[in-house]
Amino acid sequence: MHEASLVMAMGEEIARLAKEQGAKKVLRVVVSFGQWSGIEKEAFCFAFEAFKKDSPLFKEADLEIELIPAVYFCPLCQQEFSPEEAPLCPRCKLPGLPSKGGELEIKKVEFLVED
Numbered sequence: 103m104h105e106a107s108l109v110m111a112m113g114e115e116i117a118r119l120a121k122e123q124g125a126k127k128v129l130r131v132v133v134s135f136g137q138w139s140g141i142e143k144e145a146f147c148f149a150f151e152a153f154k155k156d157s158p159l160f161k162e163a164d165l166e167i168e169l170i171p172a173v174y175f176c177p178l179c180q181q182e183f184s185p186e187e188a189p190l191c192p193r194c195k196l197p198g199l200p201s202k203g204g205e206l207e208i209k210k211v212e213f214l215v216e217d
């Protein structure tokens with residue numbers, strides 16, 4: 103469960119932000135990751151739903167995922183390419199190295215701050 107650990111790490115990061123801002127609830131979380139980052143969108147949503155149940159802070163949070171078309175870099179011909187299917191270099195057919203748009207990123211978090 104790769105996605106579950108990512109959600110946990112994300113949850114910790116957001117909980118830290120919430121504490122800093124004195125927020126009581128998380129309303130919305132926007133994250134992005136690359137299309138070929140190895141993160142399954144559905145598994146990520148599923149992991150987030152499971153995480154919400156155990157976390158009062160996230161109980162009402164909506165999750166939004168932006169998939170980024172990833173850019174890869176071929177180590178052989180030194181070219182960047184955006185794979186449409188598997189991340190293989192269109193010229194050498196070698197597996198490319200992720201160049202941009204790979205990692206999970208927290209783009210935006212909306213909190214409810216009570217006064």
Ligand SMILES: [Zn+2]
Nearest residue numbers: 176179191194
């Ligand atoms: Zn190549």
